[in-house]
Amino acid sequence: MASITIRDVTKSYARSQVVHGVDLDIASGDFVVILGPSGCGKSTLLRMIAGLEEISGGTIAIDGTVVNRLEPRERGCAMVFQNYALYPHMSVAQNIGYSLKVAGVPAAERTLRIQAVARILELEPMLDRKPAALSGGQRQRVAMGRAMIREPKVFLFDEPLSNLDAKLRVQMRSEIRKLHRRLNATSVFVTHDQVEAMTLADRLVVMNGGRVEQVGTPGEIYKRPASRFVATFVGAPAMNILEGVVELDGLSLLGGSRRLTIPRVGLPVGAKVAMGIRPEAVRLVAPGSQGVLNATVDLVEELGAGRVIYVDLDGAAFSVVTSETVHPAPGETVGLKISPEDMHFFSSETGARLDVFKASVPVPAH
Numbered sequence: 001m002a003s004i005t006i007r008d009v010t011k012s013y014a015r016s017q018v019v020h021g022v023d024l025d026i027a028s029g030d031f032v033v034i035l036g037p038s039g040c041g042k043s044t045l046l047r048m049i050a051g052l053e054e055i056s057g058g059t060i061a062i063d064g065t066v067v068n069r070l071e072p073r074e075r076g077c078a079m080v081f082q083n084y085a086l087y088p089h090m091s092v093a094q095n096i097g098y099s100l101k102v103a104g105v106p107a108a109e110r111t112l113r114i115q116a117v118a119r120i121l122e123l124e125p126m127l128d129r130k131p132a133a134l135s136g137g138q139r140q141r142v143a144m145g146r147a148m149i150r151e152p153k154v155f156l157f158d159e160p161l162s163n164l165d166a167k168l169r170v171q172m173r174s175e176i177r178k179l180h181r182r183l184n185a186t187s188v189f190v191t192h193d194q195v196e197a198m199t200l201a202d203r204l205v206v207m208n209g210g211r212v213e214q215v216g217t218p219g220e221i222y223k224r225p226a227s228r229f230v231a232t233f234v235g236a237p238a239m240n241i242l243e244g245v246v247e248l249d250g251l252s253l254l255g256g257s258r259r260l261t262i263p264r265v266g267l268p269v270g271a272k273v274a275m276g277i278r279p280e281a282v283r284l285v286a287p288g289s290q291g292v293l294n295a296t297v298d299l300v301e302e303l304g305a306g307r308v309i310y311v312d313l314d315g316a317a318f319s320v321v322t323s324e325t326v327h328p329a330p331g332e333t334v335g336l337k338i339s340p341e342d343m344h345f346f347s348s349e350t351g352a353r354l355d356v357f358k359a360s361v362p363v364p365a366h
Helices: 042-050 092-102 107-120 136-148 166-183 194-200 218-223 228-233
Strands: 004-013 016-026 031-035 057-062 077-080 154-158 186-191 203-208 211-216 240-247 250-255 258-262 272-277 283-285 292-302 307-313 316-322 333-337 343-347 363-365
Touching (some): 016 042, 031 042, 042 077, 107 136, 166 194, 203 218, 203 228
Parallel strands (some): 031 186, 077 154
Antiparallel strands (some): 004 016, 203 211, 283 333, 292 307
C-alpha cells in the first residue's frame, strides 16, 4: 500500500492547458474513483501518476517520495487499461507472468506466482488459452492478473470496463471491489460512468474542465453537491434545475405563469440563483393542491420496479422518479410536491453551492 499526494499539478500540450492546478490526497489503502466527462483531464491525471505523461507543473509523491522524474517502472504502480493490451500470441499464463520473465525471476517461482494470481481471479482453467479464446470479462481479469503479479504499491485503472456489456460490467465491478479488499491495495480508478463511480469508490473525485470540482464519499457528493455541475453530473436522471431570482418576499423560481416562493436569508434582491431537486425527491400528487406545482406529462419510461416521468413545467423540462402505483399518461396534468429539505441552491453566475437558505414550506404564488 502507498499514499499518493498531488500538489498543484498542471498539464499542458503546446499552448493548451488540460489540467489546472490539481491538489489531491489519496490515503494508503483507499479506493479512489476519478469521475468526469470525456476530455475533463481524468485519464491524463492518472497517466501522470503512472509516469506515462510528463508533469508540466507541480509535484506527485507516492509514499512520500516525489516521483516527477522517476520512470514508470520505478514508481511501484501497475496500470490496467481499457483495451486489455494482452499479447495475442501468448497464453494466459505467459501474459500474466511476462513482467516476471523480463525481470529475470526464475521459472519455478514464476509458475507459483502465476498460479496464485490465477487462483484469486478464477483463471486456473484458462492458463493455457490464448486471449482470442477468452470473453471480454476473462481478458480483463487476465489484464488485472498481469498487474497483480507485480505486487505494486498502487493499482491504476483507466476505464477498464468500458468495452464490456452491461451484465459483465456489473460482475467486474464486484470482482474489482472484492479484489481491492483482499489485496488491501491503494487503487485509483478513472471512469465517466457514475454508476461505476458510486458503487466502487471509498472516495469520489469529480473533475470538470481539468479541475477538481469536489472530493468526498459517494454519499456526501450525492447529498451535498458542491456545484451545479456536480449536482447535474452525479445522479440519474440528472438533478432538475429551475432558474430563479431573489425578490422581496423570497426566492421566486420563474416558470411561465408560476413561481415557487421560499423565504431567504442573506441574498440581495435581484440575485440570480438556481434551485435543484433530485427526481427521486419529488412526489406526484393531485394537481391544484396548496403547495403543489402543476405540470404536464411528456413521457413515461418504465423501469420495472418504478418509472421515470418526464414533465413540462411551464416550458421547463422536469423529471420525476417514482415507485408508486401511479401511471400518468402523456398530456395528463399532475401535481409536483417538493419538500424544502430536498432543495439545493446554486449561484447562477458561478455555479457554486449556496447554503444560505432556511427552508420552510414552499407556497406557490398565483
